[in-house]
Amino acid sequence: MLESLRKGDVVAVAKRDRLARDLFLTLWLEKECKRAGAKIVSAAGEGTEGDDPASVLMRQMVDAFAEYERAIIRQRTKAALGAKRRRGEKTGGDVPFGFEAHQEDGRLLLVPNLREQKVIRLVQELREEGMSFSGIAQDLNAAGYRTKRGADWTHKQVSRILEKAA
Numbered sequence: 001m002l003e004s005l006r007k008g009d010v011v012a013v014a015k016r017d018r019l020a021r022d023l024f025l026t027l028w029l030e031k032e033c034k035r036a037g038a039k040i041v042s043a044a045g046e047g048t049e050g051d052d053p054a055s056v057l058m059r060q061m062v063d064a065f066a067e068y069e070r071a072i073i074r075q076r077t078k079a080a081l082g083a084k085r086r087r088g089e090k091t092g093g094d095v096p097f098g099f100e101a102h103q104e105d106g107r108l109l110l111v112p113n114l115r116e117q118k119v120i121r122l123v124q125e126l127r128e129e130g131m132s133f134s135g136i137a138q139d140l141n142a143a144g145y146r147t148k149r150g151a152d153w154t155h156k157q158v159s160r161i162l163e164k165a166a
Helices: 023-035 053-086 114-128 133-142 155-165
Strands: 010-013 039-042 099-104 107-112
Touching: 023 039, 023 053, 107 114, 114 133, 114 155, 133 155
Parallel strands: 010 039
Antiparallel strands: 099 107
16 A cells, blocks of 8 residues: 555555554554655544644554553453453364364363373473473474374474463
């Protein structure tokens, strides 16, 4: 968008928080638009109709509250996902190694997969004995163990298993 702006162009947004929810990013976008001779206009108003002190103050307040709202949403989402994890519910992404998804009362729960839990314990024991991640991966592959997707083990996957088990 910025590269295509010309003098007199108008960037129209429904509300300023649709432009960005980061105060510094919003200020930078506004500066770049001004530099190109363009201007940002909000359909909701929000101080975009002028550059008088009251309009500037209104824009700054709206932008600050947009950033605050983003932080509050992030905080609530993090708390909600944490509560789901504490209840043993799946929170998105792939089912982690060592578990399988199980539907119960309309909720998707993570239940231990005994075969995979055995592999996790073996990985931990081998690491405690001083074996490298690559060495553990080689041992798992030689013993016929496979990842959740049926692939050979790599040092990175072994590292992740130990990281998540800690």
